[in-house]
Amino acid sequence: MSLKNVMNEKGYFGDFGGSFVPPQLQKVLDTLEEKFYECIQEPEFIKELDYQFQQYVGRPNPLFHAQKLSKKLGGCKIFLKREDLNHTGSHKINNTIGQVLLAKQMGLKRIIAETGAGQHGVATATAAALFDMECIIYMGEEDTRRQSLNVYRMQLLGAKVNAVTSGTRTLKDAVDEALNDLVENYDHTYYMLGSAVGPHPYPMIVRYFQSIIGREAREQVIKQEGRLPDYVMACVGGGSNAIGLFSGFIDDAEVKIIGVEPAGHGIATGKHAATLSIGKPGVIHGFKCHVLCDEEGKPLPTHSVAAGLDYPGVGPEHSHLKESGRAQYVSVTDEEALNAFQELSRTEGIIPALESAHAIAHAMKLAPTLDKDKILIVNLSGRGDKDVAQVFEILQSRQKN
Numbered sequence: 001m002s003l004k005n006v007m008n009e010k011g012y013f014g015d016f017g018g019s020f021v022p023p024q025l026q027k028v029l030d031t032l033e034e035k036f037y038e039c040i041q042e043p044e045f046i047k048e049l050d051y052q053f054q055q056y057v058g059r060p061n062p063l064f065h066a067q068k069l070s071k072k073l074g075g076c077k078i079f080l081k082r083e084d085l086n087h088t089g090s091h092k093i094n095n096t097i098g099q100v101l102l103a104k105q106m107g108l109k110r111i112i113a114e115t116g117a118g119q120h121g122v123a124t125a126t127a128a129a130l131f132d133m134e135c136i137i138y139m140g141e142e143d144t145r146r147q148s149l150n151v152y153r154m155q156l157l158g159a160k161v162n163a164v165t166s167g168t169r170t171l172k173d174a175v176d177e178a179l180n181d182l183v184e185n186y187d188h189t190y191y192m193l194g195s196a197v198g199p200h201p202y203p204m205i206v207r208y209f210q211s212i213i214g215r216e217a218r219e220q221v222i223k224q225e226g227r228l229p230d231y232v233m234a235c236v237g238g239g240s241n242a243i244g245l246f247s248g249f250i251d252d253a254e255v256k257i258i259g260v261e262p263a264g265h266g267i268a269t270g271k272h273a274a275t276l277s278i279g280k281p282g283v284i285h286g287f288k289c290h291v292l293c294d295e296e297g298k299p300l301p302t303h304s305v306a307a308g309l310d311y312p313g314v315g316p317e318h319s320h321l322k323e324s325g326r327a328q329y330v331s332v333t334d335e336e337a338l339n340a341f342q343e344l345s346r347t348e349g350i351i352p353a354l355e356s357a358h359a360i361a362h363a364m365k366l367a368p369t370l371d372k373d374k375i376l377i378v379n380l381s382g383r384g385d386k387d388v389a390q391v392f393e394i395l396q397s398r399q400k401n
């Protein structure tokens with residue numbers, strides 16, 4: 001696959017992306033970029049990646065025709081790309097398996113990563129366990145308390161979880177600590193980023209490993225339906241599951257692309273993370289993208305019922321796809337996502353992740369407006385087992401009130 005077409009030499013997608021980091025870190029990123037290009041031209045590397053995708057992750061996963069949901073919503077065909085059936089229950093493993101192979105190829109045996117809700121931390125610890133690597137996860141102390149089961153999962157998988165006590169004790173501070181570690185230990189350490197964000201070359205690397213979603217979906221829909229879909233859609237946090245699916249269809253002008261952001265309690269309340277819908281271009285965590293920030297450019301606190309969508313920036317390629325008009329970005333509230341969570345569970349026997357429920361919720365709005373012959377692919381980025389207790393609590397507390 002040629003990456004040159006989607007990005008210019010300096011790691012920009014249109015006006016977005018790039019690398020805004022101190023010189024020491026830039027050197028590490030330059031080496032990473034060079035090694036990455038070497039690896040993906042190496043047939044042995046691709047062979048091993050394919051093997052792990054098949055035998056460990058469980059790919060290809062199905063493109064499932066959700067017939068009952070389709071019928072209920074007026075009849076256009078809704079297909080679900082079943083990333084929820086991957087080992088560990090989401091698309092995140094595609095990226096961590098890919099990057100751990102890259103680390104191995106670079107001769108690095110120590111993996112570090114940041115995590116917010118813990119899902120990327122668990123996927124990282126899983127890949128590190130498989131390849132016998134030392135694994136250190138930085139997590140805000142506040143998050144370790146909120147997500148104590150994920151902390152235990154990571155420890156069970158052999159990782160060390162470092163609770164970060166600086167700043168607000170959440171994701172942003174974990175990122176800072178992980179970057180400090182990298183600058184000190186780069187000669188034997190690999191920094192595993194969890195979404196299609198960060199300074200170049202990370203958005204490109206993550207896109208590369210997640211693009212398996214779009215390649216499979218494209219092949220499957222052609223095989224099953226004899227043609228391309230009319231719409232593809234996915235939820236957008238940092239944007240990795242979305243860019244993975246979209247990458248398979250960006251060059252097909254007839255396919256409409258829709259990213260779904262979390263509107264939280266509603267855009268007007270300020271309690272949301274709808275970065276592309278109302279953010280402004282700015283620099284966050286070393287790259288340029290749409291950012292939710294105040295007048296002085298300071299990142300604003302964000303909210304979503306889905307922890308994985310709660311990020312004040314977004315992958316630079318999404319900013320570009322929005323500005324160029326190739327993709328449309330819409331938003332869905334917590335309430336709509338909670339409804340979709342229950343609806344898909346009841347109708348198809350599939351409990352979606354709350355993140356994925358945002359994409360389902362938008363499909364539920366769009367489908368009734370479409371002709372019966374239309375085809376829609378929704379990325380089911382993960383399974384909802386992790387969210388069942390949270391939804392139970394939310395719905396219970398409402399009954400009491």
Ligand SMILES: *Cc1c(COP(=O)(O)O)cnc(C)c1O
Pocket residue numbers: 090091092119194195196235236237238239240241242308309353355356381382383
């Ligand atoms: C982490 C996560 C997301 C959000 O991350 P992206 O990089 O935007 O894909 C979405 N769905 C699930 C299930 C996740 O775990």
